Amino acid sequence: MSKNGTYLDVPNDDQYSPGELVSMLAEFFASERHQYELKGEVLSNDYSIAFQYKMSSGHNDTPYRCGAEFITFQGDGAVLISDYYDPTYSESLVKGLSHAITSQKYAKSGLASEQLDNYKERLVKLMAEQKVYLDPEITLPSLAQMVGCSINHLSQAVNSGFSMSFFDFLNSYRIDEAKSILLNQSSLSKSILDVSFASGFNSNSAFYAAFKKSTGQTPAQFRRSIQGLSK
Template sequence: MQATEFVHSYLDAWNHSDAVGVANHLSKNGTYLDVPNDDQYSPGELVSMLAEFFASERHQYELTGDVLFNDYSVAFQYKMSSGHNDTTYRCGAEFISFQGDGAVLISDYYDPTYSKSIVNGLSHAISSQKYAKSGLASEQLDSYKERLVKLMAEQKVYLDPEITLPSLAQMVGCSINHLSQAVNSGFSMSFFDFLNSYRIDEAKSILLNQSSLSKSILDVSFASGFNSNSAFYAAFKKSTGQTPAQFRRSIQGLSK
C-alpha cells in the first residue's frame, strides 16, 4: 500500500469509528503511541481503547497539507472536529514507521485543547520530519545511541528474530518514541534496517568462515537472526548487491 493510500485508509477507519480497522493498520507487534498522554497500546489494546472512545464520542478527521514520506516513515497533519459544521477543531500530526505494509509505530501528537491554530511549531516539525514534542535533547540522543550500539556489540540482541521496538526500548531504558528517533535520526535508517545491518554483518562473518562452508544458506539465515530465508535474501542483496550464495561463491573464488 502506498503512503497516501495508507493514510487515507487509516483516517477513513477513524471517520467510520472502526476500532478494528484502525488497529489493523498496525503490524502484529506494532505500537500506537498517544504522545500527550504518554500512553502506548498494542493492536489488541488499541481496539479496546477505541471501542470505548467511539462509544462516547464521534468526530470527523480530515487530512490537512501533504503526506510526507520516505522509505520507512510517513508524516501527516490532521484536524479533528465534532462534525461538518463545527467551526472549532483539534489539530495534530502523526508519524508512522513501517515494515512492509504494516506500521510498527504510530506516534500521535495533538493539541489537547480545541483550537483553530495549529500546535506551535507543528508545521515545521512535519516538514523536517522530526519528532515534535519528543523532548529528546542531542545529549540524550547520543546516550541512547551509545547504549544501543553497546547492546548490539556485547549482547548481540539482533540475533533474536522476535525482537521488537518496544522490547528493545525497554533494554535501552527509554520510551519507544525516543528509541525510534534515536535510530531514525541517529543512524538515518529504520528500526528494521538498523537490526538487519547487524544481521548482514553476522551473516558475512559466517559465510567468510571456512569452518562454516557446510552450513546451508538457510542455516546462515537463522544463525544471523532472520526468521525467514526470503527476508534474509532480500536484506542481503539490498546491502551487498549480491545474494548470499553469490557472496559465498565470490569469496571461495578469491581463496583459490
C-alpha cells in the same frame, strides 16, 4: 478514527495517535499525488474490516507498494488501524512520508541531543556485547526496555541518529553477522538457510532481500565470490 485510536506501522514497529497520523498524511499528500487501487475483496464482520491495496505515485518509473490494512472498530469509531506492507517495494515511494514522519513525530519529543547520543551509545553497546539482533523476535518495545527509554525516544535515536529505520538498523548487524559466517572457512558446510537463522532472520526470503539490498549479491553469490578469491 476515535480520539483514543492508534495507527500501527507494522513493518517499522511504530505507532501514531490520530493527530500525528493526520499531520503526517497531510504533508505526505501535499508533496505528491498518489493513487490507491483496491486488490481483491473487502472482508468485514461486526468489529473489523480488512482489505489489500496497491499504492503508486502515478509515475511509471516509481515502485509501487503492496499492503493490507486491518481496521478494528469500537462503538462509532476505529480504535486500531494496522498497516502491513512490503518495505522492499516501497523505499523510493515513501521517502517523502518517512521525512514527514520523522519531522512531525519528533518535533515535540523533548529528547535533547545529549540524551539521544546516550541512547545511541547504549544501543551500540547492546548490539556489540549482547548481540541482541540475533533474536528474531526482538521488537522496538522490547529493545526500548533494554535501553531504558521510551519507544518513541528509541525510534528517534535510530531514525535520527543512524538515518535508518528500526528494521534496517537491526538488519545491518544481521548482515554483518551473516557475512562473518560466510567468510569463515569452517562454516562452508552450513546451508544458506542455516546462515539465515544463525544471523537473526526468521525467514529465508527476508534474509535474501536484506542481504542483496546491502551487498548487491545474494548470499550464495557472496559465498562463491569469496571461495573464488581464496583459490
